[in-house]
Amino acid sequence: MRAINRQIKPGPRLLLGALPFLLVIIAYLAGSAIRLADNPSDKLLPALTTMADAIDRMAFTPDKRTGEILWWVDTVSSLARIGVALAFATVISLVVGIAVGLLPIMRALMSSFIAVISMVPPLAILPILFIMLGLGETSKVTLIVIGIAPVMIRDLALRTEEMPTQQLIKAQTLGASTFGIVQRVVLPQLLPRLIDSIRLNMGPAWLFLIAAEAIASESGLGYRIFLVRRYLAMDVILPYVAWITLLAFLMDYSLRALQDRMFPWFAGARAS
Amino acid sequence: MSTITIRNVWKEYDERVVLERINLDIESRAFVALVGPSGCGKTTFLRMLLSEEAPSKGEILIDGKPLAGEPTAERGVVFQRYSVFPHLTVLGNVLLSLEFERGGFFARLFGGARRKAMEEARAMLDCVGLAEHEKKYPAQLSGGMQQRLALAQTLIRKPKVLLLDEPFGALDPGIRGDIHALMRRLWNEESLTVVMVTHDLSEAFGLATRVIAFERPRLDPVDGDRYGAVIKEDIEVWPRRIAGADSPHRTPVLVSNSPAPGLDDPAASKGLGQDDLALQA
Ligand SMILES: Nc1ncnc2c1ncn2[C@@H]1O[C@H](COP(=O)(O)OP(=O)(O)OP(=O)(O)O)[C@@H](O)[C@H]1O
Ligand SMILES: [Mg+2]
Numbered sequence: 001m002r003a004i005n006r007q008i009k010p011g012p013r014l015l016l017g018a019l020p021f022l023l024v025i026i027a028y029l030a031g032s033a034i035r036l037a038d039n040p041s042d043k044l045l046p047a048l049t050t051m052a053d054a055i056d057r058m059a060f061t062p063d064k065r066t067g068e069i070l071w072w073v074d075t076v077s078s079l080a081r082i083g084v085a086l087a088f089a090t091v092i093s094l095v096v097g098i099a100v101g102l103l104p105i106m107r108a109l110m111s112s113f114i115a116v117i118s119m120v121p122p123l124a125i126l127p128i129l130f131i132m133l134g135l136g137e138t139s140k141v142t143l144i145v146i147g148i149a150p151v152m153i154r155d156l157a158l159r160t161e162e163m164p165t166q167q168l169i170k171a172q173t174l175g176a177s178t179f180g181i182v183q184r185v186v187l188p189q190l191l192p193r194l195i196d197s198i199r200l201n202m203g204p205a206w207l208f209l210i211a212a213e214a215i216a217s218e219s220g221l222g223y224r225i226f227l228v229r230r231y232l233a234m235d236v237i238l239p240y241v242a243w244i245t246l247l248a249f250l251m252d253y254s255l256r257a258l259q260d261r262m263f264p265w266f267a268g269a270r271a272s
Numbered sequence: 273m274s275t276i277t278i279r280n281v282w283k284e285y286d287e288r289v290v291l292e293r294i295n296l297d298i299e300s301r302a303f304v305a306l307v308g309p310s311g312c313g314k315t316t317f318l319r320m321l322l323s324e325e326a327p328s329k330g331e332i333l334i335d336g337k338p339l340a341g342e343p344t345a346e347r348g349v350v351f352q353r354y355s356v357f358p359h360l361t362v363l364g365n366v367l368l369s370l371e372f373e374r375g376g377f378f379a380r381l382f383g384g385a386r387r388k389a390m391e392e393a394r395a396m397l398d399c400v401g402l403a404e405h406e407k408k409y410p411a412q413l414s415g416g417m418q419q420r421l422a423l424a425q426t427l428i429r430k431p432k433v434l435l436l437d438e439p440f441g442a443l444d445p446g447i448r449g450d451i452h453a454l455m456r457r458l459w460n461e462e463s464l465t466v467v468m469v470t471h472d473l474s475e476a477f478g479l480a481t482r483v484i485a486f487e488r489p490r491l492d493p494v495d496g497d498r499y500g501a502v503i504k505e506d507i508e509v510w511p512r513r514i515a516g517a518d519s520p521h522r523t524p525v526l527v528s529n530s531p532a533p534g535l536d537d538p539a540a541s542k543g544l545g546q547d548d549l550a551l552q553a
Contacts, residue, residue, distance in 0.1 A: 164354035169324055170422075171357075174429055175345035176372040180379040184368060188359045268411025269358035 046235040054235035070224065071243075077219040079247070081137065082209050085144035086198060089205075092145070093152035094194060098186055100153065101160025103178075111157070118150030123211055130216060140212040147208040148201040155200075159193045160186060192263040199255050206248055274335050274346075274432040274465050275300050276321070281330035282500065283316055289500035290316050294330070296484070296503070301515040303459055303466040305476035308486035312501040314469040317486070318437050321467060322349055334433065345373070348431030352438045355422035356410045362421055363406035366393040369428045393428065400424045400454060416440075416447035420454065427462055436468040440475065448475070455479060460516050481514075483507045 008016065032045035046054075059071035099106040100114070126143055133139035163186065171181045210222030217223040221244050228236045259266065276298040283291040290313040298304055306314050319325040320332060323342050332339045334346065349355075356365050370389040371379045381389050397403050400420040410418050419439055426434065440448050440455075456479060459466055470476050476483045487504035511520035 165324075166351045166354040167357065169322060169343055170349060170351070170355055170426075171372070172343035173322070173345060173347055173349050173426065173431070174369045174372045176379065177377075179377065180372055180375075184371070184379050185357060189357075263359070265359050265409040265411060268409060272358075272411055 043232045043234055046238070050235045051239055054233070055239050058236060058239070073219050074221045074224050074240075075243070075247070077217075078209060078213065078221040081140050081213075081220070082144065082205055085141045085148075085209070086205060088141070088145045089149040089152055089201070090194065090198065092149050093156050093197070094187075094190070097153045097156025098160055098182060098190065101157040102182065102186060107157075114150055114153055114157075118154060120146075122147035122208060126212065126215065135216040140209070140217070143212045144205050144208045148204050151204075152194075152197050152201055155197045156190060156194060159190060159197075163189065189269075192259050192266040195255050195259045199252050202248060202252055202255075206244065210244075276433065276465060276467070277333040277336070279331050279333070281320065281327040281332060283313065283320065283325070284328045284500070291486070291502075292500035293502055296506075298465060298467070298482075301459075301463065301465055302482055303480045303513065303515070304468070305480035305483045306467060306469045306486065307471070307473060307476050307483060308501065308504070309488075310471075312486045312488050314486060315437055318349075318435050318467065318469055321433070321435055322347060345429050346431055347433045347435060348426035348429060349435045349437070350419065350422045350426055350439045352441050355439075356418055356425060358410050360409075361406065362397065362402055362408050362410070362413070363390070363393055365410070365421055365425050366396055366428055369393075369425050373429060396424045396428045397421075399458075414447070416443050416451055419443065419451060423454070423458065427458060427464075430462070432463075432465065434464045434466045436466065436470075438469055438471060441471060452479060456519070464515075477509055481509055481512065483509060 028045065029048070032047055035042045035045050036047060055071075059069065062068060063070050096106075096110065096114075100110050101107075122143060125146065126139075129139040129142050129146075133142060167185060168181060171185050176184070209220075210225070213220035213222030214226040221240055225237050225240050276296070278294055278296040278298075281291065281294040282289065294317070306317065308314055316325065320327050321339075323339050323344070326341070343349075357368065360368060367381075367389055368379075370392060371381050374385065374389070375381050394403065394406065397406055400423055402417060402420055402424065405413065405417065410421065413421065422439070440451055443451065452475065458464070459479075466480075468476075468480070473483075483505070484503055484507075485505040486501040488501040489499060489504075513519060
């Protein structure tokens with residue numbers, strides 16, 4: 001039987017899915033054991049117990065100096081930054097994306113500008129943001145917004161243009177105004193596609209967040225990783241990376257669940 | 273209830289002439305079927321009737337008045353595909369027509385006005401045979417049901433003119449029979465002038481009062497694009513169908529070739545009695 005026709009049963013499928021994870025964990029444990037046997041004070045691949053200690057210290061014990069639990073402080077400030085930035089990027093890209101995708105005058109005005117702006121490397125203007133907006137929260141949130149909004153605008157403008165003209169004509173023959181069409185025809189069909197766009201831009205959003213936190217911050221997951229890097233504290237860095245990955249994964253997962261829940265028509269419409 | 277007058281209409285794209293010298297008088301409540309080979313400009317013609325495209329030359333009048341420069345509610349349309357809104361349920365699709373009509377700036381109805389609109393929408397769905405499917409989304413409907421929905425959504429706005437671009441072209445023959453019956457009934461009951469593009473001659477003669485064929489005369493083999501399609505045939509279906517009256521077509525359809533198609537369309541003068549009969553019905 002051809003490989004493309006060979007279906008996998010649910011049980012083996014679960015096992016196969018888990019296999020790469022298991023392999024990575026085993027490889028890590030083996031590597032760590034070998035290095036520690038060689039040199040018990042090796043910091044590169046700490047044992048699980050060392051990491052558990054570090055997690056306990058970071059996530060469950062108040063910091064001696066500030067009395068705060070650093071892990072949660074970092075998590076809250078990072079999530080707040082990324083959340084605010086995503087909210088801004090979402091609103092901006094929806095408004096501008098629909099306007100550019102639907103209105104010829106806005107397309108004429110904005111499309112080349114956006115095409116150029118989206119080519120500016122966001123990290124290259126980070127110093128400008130720090131100089132102009134200071135080292136506070138504004139510049140970090142702005143970096144994320146500048147990093148992802150142009151791409152999202154172009155994505156949503158394309159999705160808007162992609163809508164069958166027949167639908168727009170049909171709406172007009174039903175007597176719809178431009179605003180009526182935006183509100184009742186374009187926006188509702190764009191929302192599930194907006195979720196796709198956010199999901200795809202979640203990676204860059206985290207990238208810009210961590211870059212900004214690494215350079216200037218007093219808290220945040222990226223800040224902590226770059227702080228403890230000086231002491232080669234892999235026992236803290238690795239759990240933090242795993243935690244960031246988990247957070248990003250959960251955000252992605254809940255966005256997808258939200259899409260299925262809120263737009264039951266979307267799967268069928270996308271298929272046809 | 274509207275006459276459509278097309279006066280010496282040409283349509284050109286860049287160097288390419290698609291349609292030329294189109295002259296037509298379509299009387300009120302006529303059902304015109306437009307046939308012709310693929311690419312001869314039937315859809316282009318319909319798009320001009322919709323104001324989606326403007327004629328390069330000539331003019332189009334409805335009830336003697338020039339067409340608005342953009343699509344309006346007086347001209348309803350059903351396309352072969354993408355005629356309904358995938359994000360709304362069956363009921364929501366029909367309701368949306370009324371919300372665009374009466375819902376003001378936000379195109380939404382509330383309270384009593386909404387309940388009344390839902391009643392009207394349900395009555396319309398009942399009329400096209402979709403009453404028990406009102407909660408489904410278009411993707412859950414068959415092609416025939418989607419086209420019924422598109423018709424319901426358009427007709428609830430009471431357009432004067434209904435434009436159809438191969439509306440039943442993608443349906444299989446069994447379903448087509450049903451939807452033809454529906455189409456006949458709607459044309460009889462609503463006060464509509466219909467222009468329908470179709471590839472199917474039996475559909476054309478089975479539904480229409482008048483069949484018009486476009487064709488591009490291949491006069492110039494070197495530079496064929498300099499000649500657009502013209503009206504090749506203009507046939508009145510006989511015995512004459514009259515909107516709102518009993519159909520004479522219990523027997524197989526007979527066809528009479530109208531003697532002088534073109535500018536002075538005889539169908540307009542021959543059809544004098546039609547309006548009166550339609551009013552009686
Ligand atoms: N926007 C456009 N720009 C340039 N040429 C066009 C445009 N729209 C249509 N045409 C040309 O006009 C001609 C007529 O097209 P049209 O779609 O009206 O044909 P049709 O009779 O509806 O064909 P079919 O039966 O295949 O639907 C075609 O040759 C097409 O290439
Ligand atoms: Mg066509």
